[in-house]
Amino acid sequence: MRARLPLLLLSAGTAVLYLWRLGDSGWANAYYSAAAQAGAESWHAWFFGATDPAGAITVDKAPAATWVMGLSARLFGVNAWSILAPQALMGVASVWLLHAAVRRAAGEAAGLIAGAVLALTPVAVLMFRFNNPDALMVLLLVAGAYGTVRATEEASARWLALAGAAVGFAFLAKMLQAFLVLPAFGSVYLAFAPATWWRKVRHLAAALGAVVVAGGWWVLAVELTPAGSRPYVGGSQGDSVLELALGYNGLGRLTGEEIGSVGGGGRGSSGWARLLGAEMGGQIAWLLPTSLVLLAAGWWAGRATERIGLALWGGWLAVTAAVFSFMNGIIHAYYTVALAPAIGAVTGIGAVALWRRRREPVAAAALSGALAVTALQCYLLLLDWSAPLAAVVLVLGLVGAVGLFLAAAAPAAAVVPVAVVAALLGPGAYSVATAATPHSGAIPSAGPAPANRSGGLVLVGPGGATGNVRGGGGMGGLLSAPTPGDELVALLRDSEGRTWAAAAVGSNNAAGYQLGSGAPVMAVGGFNGTDPAPTLEEFQELVRSGRIHYFLGGAMMPAETGSDAAERIADWVAETFTATTVDGVDVYDLTAGAQR
Known part of the structure; x- marks a missing residue:
């Protein structure tokens, strides 16, 4: 029991952070709340993801997330808590699963660091307290990563198929975005599983089949249902789920050719600066530069299992970050929650691998440099919000960096707490502010208020909208919902x-x-x-x-x-x-x- 106490404390703390004053956000994203309400009243609307009980039109995603909310609303009534609490519980489960996956590769300490980083990433706090489909997608992708870790350890076709099924079901939450992890999952299994190449190829083919079945059965059901017997597929121009998945929610997001867009969707300037810029920096960039340092240094310092973990989570991070950075279509800052598990895992694995070799000058220097980068990044992100807190984080980080550089002589009991606090105080404070601030509308933003702030090491604010576009619709508009008198x-x-x-x-x-x-x-x-x-x-x-x-x-x-x-x-x-x-x-x- 004592050995599991840190994980229990982490899980309990995450639950408090994600559930605290959850009802303050009301309906949050009314678009999905209405679909949950419809699903609570009509099984027909629930299955297809319709936005009203009579089933006129569906949401513009597959309905897995609204299935969960609809069932909760059916059981507990249509209210803010029944709709938002499932996402909070998904967040707790994601932290727990991430810990389990990372622990298998790098041990308990790495798992705890990974879980804590995910739990305290501001955009994760935002989305696990909100009712967009991202919460379910992240949970399922972390479950897929756990299955891939188990499969790679044992060359297990069963675990790999389970990983594929998790990713396939994640498609039913957020469509093609869920597939961004597949290159990392497949490459790691092919490179590291203890089996012959031919056997691994067969296992991967079976896992791909699991992806198709888990994600395709609902698509097939909709496509085979006569148009007059189901709602119109929202977001498509031809009443087709395939068009929606491949067009508006697929290739259109990469090319910018999203038929039916009204503009103002947060396209911004593409390039690597996007993730560190004004719109997205406060959401995800707190430990992003640090994770890149630890990815490279951890590969040098890591053992075989740690390198497998770094390959898995580093691949997830690299592919997803590249797509988010260079896509030309609609992108919103909250999409970056998909990076949070990978950043947490890479940070945990890399830090533990380097700490184990801290008496070596290269490892000590890498640890010290990683913490210094963290302190500087958090200082820049905090400066516009709380200059005193920014200064405290910077000082703590620099003191901790000196301690890590002298790790061979400095006592671990003094160095480690300072380093952990310096790394997590900034995002932690911003996350608490996020949890304390009600969020609503179609484009939420983490932090005490949805405003642009400096982005950190790259002080470039990408052009484009920040989600404040409004169209009148009575008392509401395109992105906000009216409250009728x-x-x-x-x-x-x-x-x-x-x-x-x-x-x-x-x-x-x-x-x-x-x-x-x-x-x-x-x-x-x-x-x-x-x-x-x-x-x-x-x-x-x-x-x-x-x-x-x-x-x-x-x-x-x-x-x-x-x-x-x-x-x-x-x-x-x-x-x-x-x-x-x-x-x-x-x-x-x-x-x-x-x-x-």
Whole structure:
């Protein structure tokens, strides 16, 4: 029991940090909260990931994350805690699994360091307290890494297949982003598993099959279901999951050719400076330069199992960082949570490998330099937020770096605590500030406020949006959800017998009205309002059949590409019906007959 006490304390501390005042964020991302609400009311909506119980259109991702939230909401009611708590528990599980995976490669100390770094990475605190799909994806990818570690130790086809299944299911959370770890997983198994090349190739082929089955069964189910018997696939222009996965959520993110985008999506300037720049630095860059130092030095100092671990997690880090740095499509700072497990693992493995050889001048110098880089990076990241704390971290880091350089003579009991505090105080304080700050909307940002700050060693702020683009939609917009007033809520609830109480352009507008009233609201045009769902003719037929009671008006963001069906619908409603103003929102009664 005593041997497991540090892990228990780490897990308990992570749970407190991730669950503390969790309900303050309310619906967080109302887009996914509305899908969870829909799934709690309708199994049909739950399976397809629809944003309303009647199943007009799906979220623009596969629905694995909304499955979890929908089940929780079905069990515990639709509220902030039932929707957000599953992500927090996924965070605790991710820390535990990361510790388990790293411990097998480099021992208990390395596992604890890795888990602590993940737990205290600000963007991880943000996303494990939020309801975007990233939390589930990270958990599944860490599970896949653990399976790969076990498989590589034993040349086990079973463990490798389990790793493949985890990655495949992660595809159902965040689509093609989940596959960025596959090059590292496959290369490590091929290079280090104790088996013949032919046997390893067979195992990899079977694991790839597991990826396809775990990620493809739902895609096949949707593609085989007649379009009239399921919701429209949000985010696609052709009502196709394959188009969504390969286009808007796939290659389009690399090339910038995302059909249906309305712009303002945080593309920014590509290049290595992006991860250290103003938009992303405070999210992930605290130990990023340090991990690169420890990756190289740890490979030199490490044992065979440690090198395997560094190859696995270093490969994950390198591929994911390269893609995030150079992709030309929509990218948001919170995507960088996918780097946090790899940074934690590399830091833990590299630090332990070097500490073991600390009496050698090269190892001592590498340890000292890594901590000095950490102190400088954290100082720069903290400077705009808390100059006194930045100074404390810098001083502690430099004192610790001197101690590590003299590690052969300095007592470990004095050097190690100073080094650990110096490395984790900055991101830890920023993480506590993140947990203490409510976050909502489509593009959350870690920290005490979603503002740009200096990025650290590379003081370059990438151009582009930071997630503050707003389009009016009544009281909401493209990226934020409205909170309907009491009179409007009463109006929407008085729509029994209608399939949809109302329709509104854009998923966040619809989500706000639906969550506030509990009545189903159709998201015309999907998230961006640029999906051809429904078409004007389909909407007119729904109105004639009395299935939609109200249309809630508001301004829209202009579309760069994609369908103009939502704009045409809004124009037709405005030309055909008379608006009344309810709680500041233009409301059109579609059951009153043509008024103009």
